[in-house]
Amino acid sequence: MTTTETTETAPADDRVTQIHQALTGVIDPEIHRPITELGMVDEVSVDEEGIARVRVLLTIEGCPMRDRIEQDTAEATATVPGLTRVEVDSTAMTEEQRRELTNRLRQGRRQIPFNQPGNLTRVLAISSGKGGVGKSTVTANLAAAMAADGLRVGVIDADIHGFSMPGMFGIDEQPTKVSDLLMPPQAHGVAVMSIGMFVPEGQAVVWRGPKMHRAIEQFASDVFWGDLDVLLLDLPPGTGDVAISVAQILPGAQMVVVTTPQQSAASVAERVGSLASSTEQDIAGVVENMAGLTLPDGSVMDVFGSGGGDRVAETLAGSVDHEVPVLGRIPLEPALREGADRGVPLVVSEPDSPAAQALRQVARSLVRRPRGLGGMKLPISVARN
Numbered sequence: 001m002t003t004t005e006t007t008e009t010a011p012a013d014d015r016v017t018q019i020h021q022a023l024t025g026v027i028d029p030e031i032h033r034p035i036t037e038l039g040m041v042d043e044v045s046v047d048e049e050g051i052a053r054v055r056v057l058l059t060i061e062g063c064p065m066r067d068r069i070e071q072d073t074a075e076a077t078a079t080v081p082g083l084t085r086v087e088v089d090s091t092a093m094t095e096e097q098r099r100e101l102t103n104r105l106r107q108g109r110r111q112i113p114f115n116q117p118g119n120l121t122r123v124l125a126i127s128s129g130k131g132g133v134g135k136s137t138v139t140a141n142l143a144a145a146m147a148a149d150g151l152r153v154g155v156i157d158a159d160i161h162g163f164s165m166p167g168m169f170g171i172d173e174q175p176t177k178v179s180d181l182l183m184p185p186q187a188h189g190v191a192v193m194s195i196g197m198f199v200p201e202g203q204a205v206v207w208r209g210p211k212m213h214r215a216i217e218q219f220a221s222d223v224f225w226g227d228l229d230v231l232l233l234d235l236p237p238g239t240g241d242v243a244i245s246v247a248q249i250l251p252g253a254q255m256v257v258v259t260t261p262q263q264s265a266a267s268v269a270e271r272v273g274s275l276a277s278s279t280e281q282d283i284a285g286v287v288e289n290m291a292g293l294t295l296p297d298g299s300v301m302d303v304f305g306s307g308g309g310d311r312v313a314e315t316l317a318g319s320v321d322h323e324v325p326v327l328g329r330i331p332l333e334p335a336l337r338e339g340a341d342r343g344v345p346l347v348v349s350e351p352d353s354p355a356a357q358a359l360r361q362v363a364r365s366l367v368r369r370p371r372g373l374g375g376m377k378l379p380i381s382v383a384r385n
Contacts, residue, residue: 014082015046015052015080015082015083016044016045016046018080018081019044019046019052019054019077019080020036020041020044022076022077022079022080023035023036023041023044023054023073023076023077024036024037025076026069026072026073026076027072028040028059028065028069029065029068029069030059030065030176030183031059031105031183031224031226032226033226035056035069035073038101038104039057039097039100039101039104040056040057040058040059040069040093041054041055041056041057042055042056042057042091043055046083049084050082050083050084050085051083051084051085051086051087052077052080052083052085052086052087053087053088053089054073054074054077054086054087054088054089055088055089055090055091056069056070056073056088056089056090056091057090057091057092057093057097058090058091058092058093059092059093059098059101059176059178059183060092060093060098060176060177060178061092062092063090063092063176064173064176066090069090070088070089070090073088074086074088095179098178098179099179101178101179102178102179102180102181105181105224106181111221112217112220112221112249112250113221113225114220114231114250114252115250115251115252120229121227121228121229121230121231122229122230122231122254122366122367123230123231123232123233123250123252123253123254124142124230124231124232124233124253124254124255124256124284124366125158125232125233125235125243125246125250125253125254125255125256125281126138126139126142126232126233126234126235126256126258127235127237127243127255127256127257127258127272128235128237128238128257128258128259128272129237129238129239129257129259129268129271129272130237130238130268131162131237132237133237133258133259133260133289133290134258134260134289134290134330134336135234135235135237135258135289136159136164136165136168136234136340137168137289137336137337137340138258138287138289138330138359138362139155139165139232139234140155140165140168140169140234140340140345141336141339141345141346141347141356141359141363142232142359142362142363142366143155143190143230143232143345144169144188144189144190144345144347144348145345145347145356145359145360145362145363145364146229146230146363146366146367147188147189147190148188148189148347148348148351148360149360149363149364149367151229151230151367152226152227152228152229152230153189153190153191153228153229153230153231153232154184154190154191154192154193154225154228154230154231154232155169155190155191155192155193155231155232155233155234156193156194156216156219156220156231156232156233156234157192157193157194157195157196157234158216158219158233158234158235158236158242158246159234159235159236159242160195160205160207160212160215160216160236160242161204161205161207161236162236163194163195163196163199163205164196164234164340165192165194165196165234166192166194166196166197167196167340167341167343168340168343168345169187169188169190169192169343169345170187170342170343170344171185171187171192171197171343173185173197174197174198175193175197175223178224180222181222181223181224182222182223182224183223183224184223184224184225185197187343188344188345188348191225191226191228193219193223195215208241209241209245212241212242212245213241213242213245213248213249216242216245216246216249217245217249220249220250229367230366230367233246233250233253238271239271239272239274239275243275244275244279247275247279247281248279251279251280251281253281254281254282254283254284255272255276255281255282255283255284256283256284256285256286256287256327256366257272257283257285257286257287257312257316258286258287258289259286259287259288259289259308259309259312260288260289260290260291260304260308261288261290261291261292261302261304261306261307261308261309262304262308263307263308263311272316273315273316273318273319273320274319276316276319276320277319277320282320283316283319283320283324284327284366285313285324285325285326285327285365285366286309286312286313286316286324286325286326286327287309287326287327287328287329287330287362288308288309288312288326288328288329288330289330290303290304290330290331290332291306291309291329291330291331291332292306292329292331292332293331293332293333294331294354300331303332304332309326309329310326313325313326325365327362327365327366328358328359328361328362328365329358330355330358330359330362331354331355331358332355333346333353333354333355335349335350335353335355336355346359347359347360347363
């Protein structure tokens, strides 16, 4: 129980009303909505001695955010004048209350929110023709860079067999489950969902296409993402089952192709164009990773050659019949890999480094257009007399 001392006096009825109003500013740390809106304020009373008692309903038994919610509730309540003391306690919701909450969050139906008419979330599928080009590292840094710019960002680790997002974001806890809805863990301002959060360390995920399709579908529909500005998907390399599933589950997703300057890597990445063409997906652009290593004397060594990004962009433009830009060239920096190993993206730990600056520029170019309905298919019908 959390207790906070206050002083002044005021009429009891007014104080109860004022407490409810003050609690609209208390935000659930996982759902990111006011606890009043979520039905989490169970009881508010003020006795003759001016002692305010507030009971809060937690989404689950043993909620890890219990202390924070109680403290925030106590502090908000204490702002109401006329109270001598504030007492806050909490209890877990009943199963029926949890169902009511998830129904409220789902808006009454199970759905993929990103496919709903009028949804403004930009969905970006980060892909590559082959492994080893740093696609996942680019994904994590783009997400963290967007979050640092004040955007609401989510990441789905769609690389089911080679999941890496939990480690790159330093996340070691499982999502909180409220009835049949999952609350994604957050790190560096980014909400992340990965099958790696449910698999014991060292254990392989031995799934075939249909099961992987179902997992990605559940990540899109059974996770409470809230109102995101951007959702990024870290796809496995190549053009296999998962890439096709993402095109079916999230048809509005734009592809971002990651390659290296190496010509052989570029030729493999060009195959992504045929997938985009067959699934009618747009390609937002190309990111050339490992573009060059700056030596101590200031010169740049092209460890993996040069020109790969331009070649991929030119070839992809022919596949989708519109210009495909090279969004940026990320220099080869050991710190980029080290940040991924530590669970702290480089754009967070060393935002002024050359690689971080290049990644931030790519992130900003991808979200430069304001959120709006331009280019979206809207459910409009024409009435004829």
